Amino acid sequence: MNIEEIQKRFKTLYAEIGRSVIGQEEVVEQVLAGILCNGHVYVEGYPGLAKTLLVKTLANILDLRFSRIQGTPDLLPSDITGTYIIDESKGKKEFKFQPGPIFSNIVLVDEINRATPKSHSAMLEAMQERQVTVGNSTYKLEEPFFVLATSNPIELEGTFNLSEAQVDRFLFKINIGYPKFDDEIKIVDMYADKDPGEIKLRKLFSKDEILKLQMLTRQVPVANDMKKYAVELVDSTRKNKTLIEYGASPRASINLILAAKARAIMNGRKYVSKEDINVMAHPVLRHRIILSFEAERQNISEDEAITKLIKK
Amino acid sequence: MQIVEKALKELKNVMLLLHFGSRVIDSLLLFIFFLLLSIIFKFSWFYVLIPSIGYLIFSLVISKVNNIYTKVENKVPELNEQLRTAADNLYKSNPVVDSLKEDVVKNMKKVKTSYFINEKIIGIKLLILCGLSFLIVFLSFINVNFDFDLGIGNETILNKIGIRNYGQDPVKLNFFLSEGNISDILGNKSIAELGNKELQLGIGQLQSDADLSIVDGESELDFNQPNFPKEIYTSYDVSYNEKIDKENQKVVKNYFDQIIR
Structure with a gap:
């Protein structure tokens, strides 16, 4: 699989996703970059913006197992990881491990902020270690393993926001907004007339190809001045106290370079450009910085603060 | 050595050579200009060398050729950001890096030396060089003398370092180092400062027994008979x-x- 071929296949992939998810090209690109980086993505958006549809579409096209976890206040860790059940099928009672929904390739955790912190830790442990420990046994999660967690920025009563340390474990935070007017017309045309289940999508990548793409992504070379630029950008989030109270950690530098590599390979390039770093800076950094009081007073958002740092 | 490594090395050498050539032309310009000033203001050729050699050393040592690859990339868009990436990952090997190196080697054929030579500026510099050289030759030929003497001639430096120029009057050298009072023999020092005025000198006859005014005829002697x-x-x-x-x-x-x- 050479880079030119990868670019063509990704163009086909975007077109295929576009048959189900109208618009949201930036979100689609970032979610795909998250898969290539072997990371996890946190999506924040209002209800009804095709978050679940996007993940299901991806799972279909990439031929990966998909599962969904709905975040509720009564969600237990065992509901996520799985538990031991009594199995009498062999004539005698014995404990058998029943894997939870986390044992999939693509896991959608809807409204993660509604689940309890205990559930958060069970989820985050699986995300970080790619394994689940139940009792005395450890179970490895199958690769590729991708978690897309969503949250609703409204109706925050009774929710448990992820702490900064927990949010830091997500590669990206993607803000999904309302579609454009023309896109919404197309959405109405498509989904008011037929059922979304009727749309048959082609399988374009296999599991092995996804794993190979993940490996190739890490192999994309980066020039020294690009690395320096990325680290300087992350470092500026710590130094600019006018805008940012708490800056990003070195994990952000690693993830920024990785995300830039993914974007490069998706665009058929064998090198990382400055544009890749600038574009990926927003999803990588926006959940890793805490704005200063002065910035909040001036109604400056995280994205605006990052844009100001990039321009400097 | 990999092909891309050889290509990058050659590229670097060519760029360094161009940089060196440009600095040499600049220092030559400076030399010619100060040489002209030295002719007009009559100061030593030694002072002419200092600024030109100093500039050459400064420009070569202090202002190193940085970002060679960025300069090349700016001229050849096909190599944009690829050249630096390939150079920084020269010793890595994986399918993506190897493919990048192949692309870089292919695209480096599009790099031409003429991209980095500003013909206009070099032409102007060479014209100025020729103009100043002609001016120097012309002024020397017609022996122009503007009567500007800054008083920093050969004698000031060379006397101090004990070197004598060809044709220099030995009397003036290390005068202060001689022992005893030689003014009785050579005359009063103050008299030696004659300035630029023309002198009328007469040489007196020596006091001796021989009277050179009397000149007898030749006497023939026969040396054959012993x-x-x-x-x-x-x-x-x-x-x-x-x-x-x-x-x-x-x-x-x-x-x-x-x-x-």
Whole structure:
């Protein structure tokens, strides 16, 4: 699989996703970059913006197992990881491990902020270690393993926001907004007339190809001045106290370079450009910085603060 | 050595050579300009070398050629950001990096030396160089003298370091180092400072017995006939160790003494 071929296949992939998810090209690109980086993505958006549809579409096209976890206040860790059940099928009672929904390739955790912190830790442990420990046994999660967690920025009563340390474990935070007017017309045309289940999508990548793409992504070379630029950008989030109270950690530098590599390979390039770093800076950094009081007073958002740092 | 490594090395060498050439032309310009000033203001050629050599060393050592690859990438868009990436990952090997190196080697054929030579600026510099050189030759030919003397001639430096220029009056050297008072012999020092005015000098006759004003005619002398005493004669059969009579020995001795006088 050479880079030119990868670019063509990704163009086909975007077109295929576009048959189900109208618009949201930036979100689609970032979610795909998250898969290539072997990371996890946190999506924040209002209800009804095709978050679940996007993940299901991806799972279909990439031929990966998909599962969904709905975040509720009564969600237990065992509901996520799985538990031991009594199995009498062999004539005698014995404990058998029943894997939870986390044992999939693509896991959608809807409204993660509604689940309890205990559930958060069970989820985050699986995300970080790619394994689940139940009792005395450890179970490895199958690769590729991708978690897309969503949250609703409204109706925050009774929710448990992820702490900064927990949010830091997500590669990206993607803000999904309302579609454009023309896109919404197309959405109405498509989904008011037929059922979304009727749309048959082609399988374009296999599991092995996804794993190979993940490996190739890490192999994309980066020039020294690009690395320096990325680290300087992350470092500026710590130094600019006018805008940012708490800056990003070195994990952000690693993830920024990785995300830039993914974007490069998706665009058929064998090198990382400055544009890749600038574009990926927003999803990588926006959940890793805490704005200063002065910035909040001036109604400056995280994205605006990052844009100001990039321009400097 | 990999092909891409050779190509990058060659590219770097060419860029360094161009940089060096450009600095040499600049320092030559500076040299010619100061040489012109030295002719006009009559100061030593030594002072002409200092700024030009200083500029050459400064520009080569201090202002190093940075971002060679960025300069090349700016001229050749096909290599944009690829050249630096390939150079920084020269010793890595994986399918993506190897493919990038192949692309870089292909695209480097599009790099031409003429992209980095600004013909206009070099032409202007060479014209100025020729113009100044012509001016120097012309001023030297017509022997222009503006009568500007900054008083920093050869003697000031060279005397201090003990080097004498060709044709320099030895009297003026290390005057202060000589022992004793030689003003009785050479005259008062203050008199030696004659300035630029023309002097009329007369040379007095030396005091001696010989009167050079009296010039006699030539007297002819015959050197063919030896003026030996008659008693002395030579013969071929007289050997060197043959005994000579005592009386004759005295004559021979006296003869040779008289000749010596």
